[in-house]
Amino acid sequence: MTQLALVIDLNVCVGCHACVTSCKEWNTSGVAGPLFDDNPYDANPTGTFFNRVQTFEIGTFPKTETVHFPKSCLHCEDPPCVPVCPTGASYKRREDGIVLVDYDKCIGCKYCSWACPYGAREIDEQQRVMKKCTLCVDRLYDASLPESERKPSCVLACPTQARIYGDIHDADSAASMAIRERGGYQLMPEWGTQPANHYLPRRKTELHIHADELVRSDNPLKKEDIRKGPSREVNLDDWMF
């Protein structure tokens, strides 16, 4: 079984909102019609988005850390939004685990959005149907795109590669390896929804060098000791640069 998902690295997300704008751009131009925008150039602009970046401050000033937190549909393995749909418009694809809405079947009753603990679904107030992140399903299998671009729009847009896309049921995928080796975790595990999207925690990247490491026998820098000093001979580098 395949379960496509995103793994979002909170350690490298800089909160630039590039994933938000690229998501909106791609998904407002697709076959499903535009994503609703109300008052885009006026006071209180609002509209439908599949992806948001939120910002949290951890700790008490001045000892704080800022965490940027991209938030979209988590494509749960046991999605509570799917069984509640009265029309079958909301469904989870068997072949790749993506949770989608059939916009032609949706009656806009909003029940699925109530049944999502993450608030991942937003109604499109113009088309009056429920919308949500599609994981750019219209990119993933598009043979007219180069292989390297058959990924969600947000993944391609991220300048820090904070978003890793892949099959989390394939143990060798980049996404699975990131979850396994870098402490990937799920949001609100208390509800048993088993979100497919995972998040990688913040890490402290500090370099510790002890004095003894500099003089240890296995230190490659030890070679400097037996070096005889720079050669005076002319070599190729002197000719080329």
Place this chain on the structure above:
Amino acid sequence: MHPALSVIFLTTLIGAGQGLFLALFTGESYAAINIIPEQRHQFFAVGGLIVLMLLIAGLVASFFHLGHPERAWRAVTQWRTSWLSREVIILPLVMLLVALWSIAHYLEWNPTLLGMELGSEITLTLGAVTSAAVFLLYIATAMIYASIRFLREWASPLTVINFTLLGAASGFLLATAYATNYAQNLVNFYGGWAMILTLAAWFSRSAALIRNARLKPKSTIQSAIGIRHSQIAQKSMGMMGGSYNTREYFHGASRMVLRLIKWLALVLTFPLPLLLIWFGMSSDNAQLILIALFVQYLGLLFERWLFFAQANHPQNIYYQTVG
């Protein structure tokens, strides 16, 4: 949650309609075993029509909650998993059964089977089946809310009990008001039941309010973003003009208004109608019963508003600070 007027009217109107049917059928079956005086067929036929009108009014109100009401027929397909789908199936079924029962009464239908006159058996059987469907409809309506496990204010058997008792209480009160005009000898019977049901609903709704007040949220900001630290503050929710997430899941009323509505709901739904029914019955004053009916319905509107407003959706954790 943001209380939607359409759903408030849907649940209160069909609740009262179902309750009125239960009242009518209780009257019919009690009369069949000669506990209370028998009524004319017309009393039940017109009563059934009122039930039908309430159910239709509720159905019409529900359509205002849909983005695409023209596709509503699709909602019958997922009855295996969705309580909403089950409600969509049972509501028209109840309407059909109530219509058949009313027509049988109106025509004073008395078919003969194997040379035996069936007489009242036919409406009694039909009424029993309809009553079963009415109870199923109460369960389906309430389970729409009670089945969402992380809306913990709703996810309790009390939700089903409250929807049933509140609907039945308002229905029996409506039957009392109806009887003051068309079946005076049943006023005390229906009024007594209306008081018992209102008392029972008072008890169970208070239990739900106490339960809600004691609930500890399961989801916290720590589990929502997966960071283990006691001091986490949102600095930006990612947008400044609001979104569906800020409109649909927050009731937007101040704490004062919420408390006011809670007390209005409690007083208007329970003690005030109880007193009015009591005085109305003891002084034979039909107007007091009618006032009780309207007071309780108004109280139920506040009660349903409170039901939605009190449900605290875990997604709200992500939308605490605009930025």
